[in-house]
Amino acid sequence: MSRSVLVTGGNRGIGLAIARELDAAGDAVAVTYRSGEPPEGLFGVRCDVTSAADVDAAFEKAEAEHGPVEVVVANAGITKDTLLAMMKEETFTDVIDTNLTGAYRVVKRATRGMLRMRRGRVVLVSSVVAMLGSAGQTNYAASKAGLIGFGRSLARELGSRGITVNIVAPGFVETDMTAELGAEYQEQIRKNIPLGRMASAQEVARVVRFLASDDAAYVTGAVIPVDGGLGMGH
Numbered sequence: 001m002s003r004s005v006l007v008t009g010g011n012r013g014i015g016l017a018i019a020r021e022l023d024a025a026g027d028a029v030a031v032t033y034r035s036g037e038p039p040e041g042l043f044g045v046r047c048d049v050t051s052a053a054d055v056d057a058a059f060e061k062a063e064a065e066h067g068p069v070e071v072v073v074a075n076a077g078i079t080k081d082t083l084l085a086m087m088k089e090e091t092f093t094d095v096i097d098t099n100l101t102g103a104y105r106v107v108k109r110a111t112r113g114m115l116r117m118r119r120g121r122v123v124l125v126s127s128v129v130a131m132l133g134s135a136g137q138t139n140y141a142a143s144k145a146g147l148i149g150f151g152r153s154l155a156r157e158l159g160s161r162g163i164t165v166n167i168v169a170p171g172f173v174e175t176d177m178t179a180e181l182g183a184e185y186q187e188q189i190r191k192n193i194p195l196g197r198m199a200s201a202q203e204v205a206r207v208v209r210f211l212a213s214d215d216a217a218y219v220t221g222a223v224i225p226v227d228g229g230l231g232m233g234h
């Protein structure tokens with residue numbers, strides 16, 4: 001059965017791969033994009049997740065097209081890396097506002113319809129660094145660790161309503177975000193990954209597709225690593 005799906009930051013990278021994966025599985029997918037153009041062949045709605053009004057308008061459009069959102073993937077995210085000693089307050093709060101408060105805005109809006117339907121799937125895109133920590137990423141790691149506490153609390157709030165909430169924690173994935181890292185640093189990262197390579201965005205997307213599927217009906221409040229073994233034991 002085709003479900004109404006909304007993926008934030010779905011115009012490129014991991015979000016686009018998730019949107020394509022769910023589209024291929026037969027869902028009716030809406031993607032939000034902040035800049036540029038919506039991806040070809042998918043229903044796009046412009047939305048900056050730092051604005052509650054934008055988020056509401058995006059849901060209005062997606063729901064007018066596909067009906068109440070049954071699967072939401074909070075994927076939009078940014079990095080603004082620097083050591084804490086050099087980090088301005090707005091560099092910290094900008095990252096929290098997009099990655100954590102942005103997910104709050106999106107998920108809160110999505111659960112309105114899910115509560116009425118008494119079913120739904122929430123997937124939050126966190127990161128291995130939420131658990132491992134990462135020098136130069138205090139802002140980013142805090143935002144991604146925050147998603148775990150947020151998601152697990154929400155899983156407890158919504159479990160009795162047939163809504164699952166899960167978190168994926170990717171390691172290093174080949175996207176624009178990691179392309180910014182120099183070749184030397186990327187090589188150093190690879191040496192620490194048991195599988196010896198970075199992930200493709202599609203490898204993350206397939207796990208999200210599983211969490212959104214009926215096969216994952218009894219999985220909630222879980223943190224699923226998709227990191228080639230990088231975070232083992234954390």
Ligand code: NDP
Pocket residue numbers: 008009010011012013014015032033034035036047048049050075076077078098102125126127128169170171172173174175176177178
């Ligand atoms: P990209 O930088 O390739 O894409 C980020 C996406 O988020 C873009 O679509 C971007 O839109 C969107 N976005 C950023 N800020 C906002 C905003 N304020 N409002 C709406 N959309 C916004 O990143 P990835 O695909 O690599 O990452 C996707 C998610 O996965 C992020 O949450 C990231 O933290 C997480 N992640 C990534 C890893 C990696 O190795 N790549 C590892 C672990 C987690 P626009 O095109 O307009 O900028």
